[in-house]
Amino acid sequence: MDIRNVMEDLVKTVVDELFDAEAKEKRLGYCTCDQCKHDVACYVLNRVKPEYIVSSRGLAYSEREGLDKVQRQADVISLVREGWGKVSHAPRQTTAHYGAEPETAPVHDEGPAYNFPTIMGRVFDGRNFAPLGEGRVRLLEGGAEVQMVDPNWQNPFVLAGATAGTYIFWPRTVSGQEGGGGRRWNFEIRVEVPGFDALSHFAVIDLSPEREARADFSLQRVHKVPDLYLFPEGQADEDI
Ligand SMILES: [Zn+2]
Known part of the structure; x- marks a missing residue:
């Protein structure tokens, strides 16, 4: 569909x-x-x-x-x-706003590049479908935290503020090899909220190398993760 x-x-x-x-x-x-x-x-x-x-x-x-x-x-x-x-x-504390330190322009390498979309999703309380306003979400690859495009982007992402339940990542561009083909990334999105069972969701992203690293940010390039529902510790496991 x-x-x-x-x-x-x-x-x-x-x-x-x-x-x-x-x-x-x-x-x-x-x-x-x-x-x-x-x-x-x-x-x-x-x-x-x-x-x-x-x-x-x-x-x-x-x-x-x-x-x-x-x-x-x-x-x-x-x-x-x-x-x-x-x-x-009420801006997020963890971000440099108004172009303050650190420089907001993303740091990229030259040449063929795998440019990631932003990765975005929401987390909810599975009992009442309320968005979760605290806790953290980590973007992992092979068990390690994925580097973000610049220091304005958080990983782990702290759930807070006016946009409760929403998290977003923008992974740093990876240099492509000469003549390199498409590559697949297996990301783990791990949600940890106090009082709730932790939950992992696995996202697969296939990318073809592009001629240049992208430095411009657009909301049009987003990988959307399905809504995730967490349940209090001790309740029946719910695999999503
Ligand atoms: Zn800002």
């Missing part, structure tokens, strides 16, 4: 555009770092009604014009501003 949430496309596009404009013009005085961008996108996506379509019909949808579309866009823009204001006033 190829099903898409068109609201997600709209929110990502609007957030990308508004952050790009703010980075250039600095009219709002809000932080435009990658972490805040993701936090704002999550804030909005958690507050709009999803709208699912079969992917092959995407074109028909995008051709739909009129007041409905304009209104929808206006709603998203106002939610972005609302969320951005909140995120900017």
Whole structure:
């Protein structure tokens, strides 16, 4: 099944555009770092009604014009501003904001490169489906923590703040060999929340080498992990 949430496309596009404009013009005085961008996108996506379509019909949808579309866009823009204001006033402690130390530009190697998507998902309390607001999520490969693209990205990711339950990683680009082909990565996403049984989810990502390392950040390149549900320690094991 190829099903898409068109609201997600709209929110990502609007957030990308508004952050790009703010980075250039600095009219709002809000932080435009990658972490805040993701936090704002999550804030909005958690507050709009999803709208699912079969992917092959995407074109028909995008051709739909009129007041409905304009209104929808206006709603998203106002939610972005609302969320951005909140995120900017209570930014994550672990991130360097407003381009402060350390430099926000990702450090990359030259040449053929395996560029990772960001890896994103949510964790919930399996009893009541509430998002989990504390604990940590680790991205592992072969049992070791995966290096992030720059120090603004956390691994382990600490669950906290306005975007409770959401975690996100952006692994550092890996240099490709000359003439190298596609490669497969087996990642383990390990969730540890006090009072709950730890849970591991395994994600497989296949990548082809690209000519250059990507330094630009886009919300359009995301590997989405299915929602994960944790249960209190001692309850029956739930394999997801
Ligand atoms: Zn920020």
